[in-house]
Amino acid sequence: MRYATAMSRPLAHPGVASMTIAGILYALSDPIRLAMVRELLRTAHGLNCTETACRLKVAMPKSTLSHHHRILRESGLIVSERHGTELTSRVRTEELESRFPGLLQSVIDAYDQECATAGRRGARRAS
Amino acid sequence: MRYATAMSRPLAHPGVASMTIAGILYALSDPIRLAMVRELLRTAHGLNCTETACRLKVAMPKSTLSHHHRILRESGLIVSERHGTELTSRVRTEELESRFPGLLQSVIDAYDQECATAGRRGARRAS
Numbered sequence: 099m100r101y102a103t104a105m106s107r108p109l110a111h112p113g114v115a116s117m118t119i120a121g122i123l124y125a126l127s128d129p130i131r132l133a134m135v136r137e138l139l140r141t142a143h144g145l146n147c148t149e150t151a152c153r154l155k156v157a158m159p160k161s162t163l164s165h166h167h168r169i170l171r172e173s174g175l176i177v178s179e180r181h182g183t184e185l186t187s188r189v190r191t192e193e194l195e196s197r198f199p200g201l202l203q204s205v206i207d208a209y210d211q212e213c214a215t216a217g218r219r220g221a222r223r224a225s
Numbered sequence: 226m227r228y229a230t231a232m233s234r235p236l237a238h239p240g241v242a243s244m245t246i247a248g249i250l251y252a253l254s255d256p257i258r259l260a261m262v263r264e265l266l267r268t269a270h271g272l273n274c275t276e277t278a279c280r281l282k283v284a285m286p287k288s289t290l291s292h293h294h295r296i297l298r299e300s301g302l303i304v305s306e307r308h309g310t311e312l313t314s315r316v317r318t319e320e321l322e323s324r325f326p327g328l329l330q331s332v333i334d335a336y337d338q339e340c341a342t343a344g345r346r347g348a349r350r351a352s
Contacts, residue, residue, distance in 0.1 A: 119339050120253075120254050120255055120259065121254075123250045123253050123254040124251070127247050132246065198338065198339075199335075205328065208249075208328045211325065
């Protein structure tokens with residue numbers, strides 16, 4: 099499956115049948131990518147790289163952010179479309195749900211829980 | 226947390242609070258390790274390396290299997306105990322459930338579904 103505008107290098111996205119559980123889990127096995135997916139899930143129309151970086155509140159080179167986007171895209175987790183010089187990405191929620199029902203929500207719930215526990219620990223240390 | 230018998234090199238296992246979602250997902254982001262965990266979940270008392278290799282029906286060097294066990298152990302997914310010269314491993318089901326409720330079952334369900342789909346495709350090609 100290819101999403102592209104005219105005159106741009108096409109971006110490769112796997113079809114639903116090519117998504118693998120190992121690939122999805124690898125793409126989600128990084129705290130930054132987990133945070134990216136959670137932020138993307140909170141938007142209806144996706145986010146471009148600049149918006150994603152702002153929401154993550156983590157300073158990182160644009161090339162690093164692009165690398166994370168590429169891993170998410172190649173696993174099938176997100177779709178990216180070019181708008182001018184920017185790529186806008188969103189989570190392929192429905193396709194993921196059709197391929198692996200409940201999986202993504204389960205991972206995001208676990209990540210939320212980990213963040214909440216870390217937050218409580220941080221608050222205890224600070225008090 | 227350390228599980229060991231006298232006179233053996235102790236095996237390091239993370240405590241429940243040290244398990245991370247990224248670490249768990251990385252450990253599960255490999256088809257062999259997914260298959261290992263599924264086989265271990267099917268046993269009440271765990272499996273040693275020889276038994277695991279037999280059940281996987283995949284020929285691989287013992288060192289490769291040990292490497293996969295180590296990654297699973299260090300993520301917190303399994304606990305290994307020495308019995309003579311063999312290590313017996315089992316999934317830390319209750320501890321995982323307390324840390325990330327529903328996560329492991331959700332991953333194994335997705336893996337089962339992927340295996341079933343691949344099986345149906347294989348059968349169609351063969352017919």
